[in-house]
Amino acid sequence: MILALLLAMQGYSPETSAVMDRSRREAATARAATPTLTPKRKAGANDGALPLPPVIAAKLQVCLDTAIANPVAGVTFASNWVTEGGGYNALQCRGFAHARAEQWDQAASAFDLAATQAQKADAPGDAARLRGQAGNAALAGGHADVATGYFDAALGGGLPDGLAKGEIYLDRARAQVALGNMKAARADMDRALVLAPQDPLAWLLSATLARRSNELVRATTDITEAAKRAPDDPSVAMEQGNIAVLTGRDDDARAAWTHVLKLTPKGEQADAARASLTQLDAPAVK
Numbered sequence: 001m002i003l004a005l006l007l008a009m010q011g012y013s014p015e016t017s018a019v020m021d022r023s024r025r026e027a028a029t030a031r032a033a034t035p036t037l038t039p040k041r042k043a044g045a046n047d048g049a050l051p052l053p054p055v056i057a058a059k060l061q062v063c064l065d066t067a068i069a070n071p072v073a074g075v076t077f078a079s080n081w082v083t084e085g086g087g088y089n090a091l092q093c094r095g096f097a098h099a100r101a102e103q104w105d106q107a108a109s110a111f112d113l114a115a116t117q118a119q120k121a122d123a124p125g126d127a128a129r130l131r132g133q134a135g136n137a138a139l140a141g142g143h144a145d146v147a148t149g150y151f152d153a154a155l156g157g158g159l160p161d162g163l164a165k166g167e168i169y170l171d172r173a174r175a176q177v178a179l180g181n182m183k184a185a186r187a188d189m190d191r192a193l194v195l196a197p198q199d200p201l202a203w204l205l206s207a208t209l210a211r212r213s214n215e216l217v218r219a220t221t222d223i224t225e226a227a228k229r230a231p232d233d234p235s236v237a238m239e240q241g242n243i244a245v246l247t248g249r250d251d252d253a254r255a256a257w258t259h260v261l262k263l264t265p266k267g268e269q270a271d272a273a274r275a276s277l278t279q280l281d282a283p284a285v286k
Helices: 002-010 014-028 054-069 071-083 087-100 104-120 124-140 144-155 163-178 182-195 200-212 216-229 234-246 250-263 268-281
Strands: none
Touching: 054 071, 054 087, 071 087, 087 104, 087 124, 104 124, 104 144, 124 144, 124 163, 144 163, 163 182, 163 200, 182 200, 200 216, 200 234, 216 234, 234 250, 234 268, 250 268
């Protein structure tokens, strides 16, 4: 039965699902490929970012809203704004619109160009975040090696320690996993947990990485931390079940996968949860 469960688990990627879920939630609030695109900026924040003048903030919001409603129209709006001299904010919105359309190569290029302009505008924090957005777009497009280069540049850009920097470490860890560099992934993941301990995704991916490395004690600890921060996240619940069954806690696994179905009755996660429950309750083969 354990072998069958393992095979079922291999068909579902909590990492991919978690990242896509976060992207969808952020898109609904004008934050796509990475969690840094927003017209709202705290004045005086020590993050290397330039505060946005109200007129630019308002136009950025319109651009983002347009891209959310219609990505093609968003690309057109942003491109016209670039032509009008909108600078890196316009390019950032164009990258966002391309990301909404899942045009990942175009999104990465737009974010990269925006980062270059932000650097010239003496906004190193914005430049670093934009490199991170370029990396996420490249990773979503299946170019983990290119993504790693963007993340390296972002982390070398002078971004102060904190949540934003921690999430770039987290994203580079995802790229390292995609490249099969598990030792490097673990190092980046551990740094992310120090800098962004409030992020449930960091704990979820750390737990998944530990499970894949057969470090089940750590996997259990980290998924517990993820569940504390996001008790109603189906990706967290799915991984809770995966780890529980591998540590001989069938009842906990059943409860976790049942919780997934309550949270999301349809879709890939629901299908994976149902398959796992079926395998868990199947008669043992003699």
